[in-house]
Amino acid sequence: MAGTTVSGIGSNIDTQAIVKSLVDSERAPKQTQINNQTLKATTSLSSIGKIQAALDAFRGALDNMKTTASFSGLSGTSSDEKVATVTTGNGAAAGNFSLLVTQLATASKISTKVYADGASSVVNAGAVPSTLSIKQGSDTFDVSIPAGATLQQVRDSINSQYANQGLSANILTDANGSRMVLTSSKTGVGSDLTLAGNSGLETGTSILTTPQNAKYTLDGVAMESKSNTIADAVSGITLKLTGVSPVPSGGGAATPTTITVSADTTTLKSSVKGFVDTYNALIKAANTETQVTTNADGSLTTGALTGDASLRSLLSSVRTELNAMGGTGQMKSLAQFGVETDQKTGLLSIDDKVFSAAAKTNAADINGIFTGDTGLLARMKAATDTFAQKTTGVFAARSASLSDSLNDLKKQQDSLDARMVSLQTSLTAKYTAMDSLVARLRAQSDSIMTTLNALNNPKDS
Secondary structure (H helix, E strand, O other): OOOOOOOOOOOOOOHHHHHHHHHHHHHHHHHHHHHHHHHHHHHHHHHHHHHHHHHHHHHHHHHHHHHOOOOOOEEEEEOOOOOEEEEEOOOOOOEEEEEEEEEOOEEEEEEOOOEOOHHHOEOOOOOOOEEEEEEEOOEEEEEEEOOOOEHHHHHHHHHHHHHHHOEEEEEEEEOOEEEEEEEEEEEOOOOOEEEEEOOOOOOOOEEEEOOEOEEEEEOOEEEEEOOOEEEEEEOOEEEEEOOOOOOOOOOOOOOOEEEEEEEOHHHHHHHHHHHHHHHHHHHHHHHHHHOEEEOOOOOEEEOOOOOOHHHHHHHHHHHHHHHOOOOOOOOOOHHHHOEEEOOOOOOEEEOHHHHHHHHHHHHHHHHHHHOOOOOHHHHHHHHOHHHHOOOOOHHHHHHHHHHHHHHHHHHHHHHHHHHHHHHHHHHHHHHHHHHHHHHHHHHHHHHHHHHHHHHHOOOOO
16 A cells, blocks of 8 residues: 555564554543643633732722722812812812912022043043942932043933933033033922032032922912822812912913812712722633533533632622722611622623712712722722732742642653653564564575475486
8 A cells, every 4th residue: 555664674574663552542541631731720820810909900900099089979070170180099089279479399400610621531640449429318319430431421321320200401502512410300499409429510509499389378378299180188188289370461460260079970970980890800710711512412612611619719709899898877778879790790880870879969978988997999909919919929829839839740740751761662573573584484485485485396317
């Protein structure tokens, strides 16, 4: 037959095929076991990784809602956002405030002397490194300046080392040369920058901007702030000053800006919906990994984590907190605000009519349900701590165990491959020896038959 290989020349038996069949037969049970266990471990590891990612996103969203989402039912507006913007947080109360800004907080800005050769001017012409010390209040930022360093290199060194601490350096160039300008993100009186050290850059400096406080009046009370972001002037309200109050073109007193804090059910509902969406994202991820699919032949295919005890425990923990009563108002559960749970999927939804009716009379109760040390956000974060810890958490331990199993299966596969190579070598040698023996026996048989035939057929004399 075309394509058939006959390896037994002496025996006319395909010994290669026999050896392969025997090796495959010996390999099959263990190989099947390794394949099945590897597939299961790999699939489970992937699914757990997806749950970990969803859980991390869920917890991150909870933290974000603690600081940015408003469950107070209040929102703040500014009549002139060119002067100030406003955000509300915990502790805010409805009301109006008159704001007059006469001065913004500014940062210190200083300049070195001018270097005629521009940004490539050599700052340290000596043979040893020198030091530039940038001082701001009680803080000192030292910059080592190597021998032969240029003004540009010093600027780059400052920015790479101290940009995350609010310092920045730039180079200004004109017809006279270049100078390095230093400034800081820290504003207000007392944040002056000064230079010291033995680099030479500290000599001949000039002050470009002197730091100053923001000055403003709130309902006629004069106030100052080192920063343009004011978080403590009014309880629960953060003001960000963006400009000074405008003066009418014809002259006269500056026009005050009105800050208004009022009830806003739209903002409140948006905050609750943000929580619902965050919660649903976690539940959807869990549903995907535990889904049971019915195949065309009626058989069932289960998800990698179907029936998984760790995932069931996680979901039970968050659902327990979801259904718990909280807050100090008349309404203590999300269900009273129309937040419903689908009994089949576990997903949340909001009944608009129920929510609107409850928010009209009990909007403040939502804040008590969600916020504070015993609020829903904090409780859900605490309930998921043991599952989400990076190295010792439940899912981290599961991932580590599955990774160890995969490493062990890899070793088993290597051992099996080596054993099969040895078996194939041994069987090949045996069958080759058998084939050689058969070839010799056939040769002897042919010789004997030739002799016998010669005896039985003597030639005529």
